[in-house]
Structures are given as structure tokens and as C-alpha cells.
């Protein structure tokens with residue numbers, strides 16, 4: 590026996606999410622002076638991530654409805670499919686395999702709770718689920734209601750069809766409808 594040198598595997602020098610994020614010039618920590626928390630601790634946050642930071646980064650595409658058990662529920666601003674939401678995991682982790690079985694089960698329980706609320710509030714004919722992360726690697730799932738004969742029925746949904754946005758009052762009304770069904 591012997592001869593093997595066991596070394597701890599070090600993180601990749603340039604994770605994919607960091608490589609793409611570095612193209613984004615806006616680094617919120619430069620404005621706030623906060624120390625970015627990216628990895629290594631209990632709390633994993635990325636300074637360029639809308640799910641981690643909320644605020645204007647999130648406002649580009651979504652409105653937070655509420656926190657769920659291990660995630661946050663977000664209304665997707667593009668509403669060509671009424672009731673479209675995102676369930677985003679609480680931490681900035683890229684992959685479903687990066688969290689424990691227990692956390693994964695709780696995450697899927699949150700997804701299911703959100704799905705039930707969307708079914709109850711909007712009665713879609715089908716609810717589609719999409720988990721990607723090509724432009725921002727924060728574990729999240731798109732919940733996309735589909736309606737017979739309406740937008741993209743019978744086909745795969747576009748990430749952002751950029752067709753329909755609502756007024757603030759209409760967003761509020763939609764959020765209230767979802768909240769009541771959670």
C-alpha cells in the first residue's frame with residue numbers, strides 16, 4: 590500500500606457562472622462596500638445574481654412573491670403565459686447534485702407547492718417545468734403554465750418571449766391571487 594498522495598480537490602479556478610458574470614461590469618459590492626460571499630461558507634451568494642441580490646438585478650425579470658421553505662417564489666415579469674413563476678433555491682448553487690438529499694426534497698416540495706398554487710389560481714391546461722442556468726448558475730426552476738390554443742401551446746416555451754408585460758397593479762393582482770392559493 591502507499592505511494593498515493595491524497596490531495597483535496599480544489600475548486601475550479603474559473604467556474605462557469607463566474608466567467609459569465611465577469612463580463613457584467615456592474616459589481617454591487619463596489620457600490621455598497623459589502624464583502625461578496627461567493628462560496629465556502631454556510632451562505633453562498635453571488636454579487637451579480639438577481640436571485641442572490643434581489644433589488645434591481647431581480648427587477649430586470651421578476652418580482653419576489655414570498656419566501657418558501659428553502660427557496661423564494663418569484664413572478665416572472667414576462668406574462669404571455671399567465672401565472673408564470675420561478676422557484677429559486679436559497680443559495681447560489683449551480684447543480685441539483687450540489688445540495689443534500691434533504692435540501693433537494695425540500696426544494697421540490699417548494700416547487701410542488703408553487704405548482705399547486707398556479708393550478709389553483711389560473712387553471713392552466715398544462716404546467717411546464719424548466720431548469721437551465723446557462724447565463725446564471727443559481728439553481729432555479731421555471732414554472733410555465735400553458736393554455737390550450739394560446740401562446741406556445743403544443744411547443745417548447747421560449748425562455749423570454751418578450752411579448753407581454755403588465756402594469757404594476759396587474760402584477761400585484763396576480764401576486765395576490767398566487768399568495769391566496771399557497
Ligand SMILES: [Zn+2]
Pocket residue numbers: 634635638639640641642680681682726727
Ligand atoms: Zn445566486
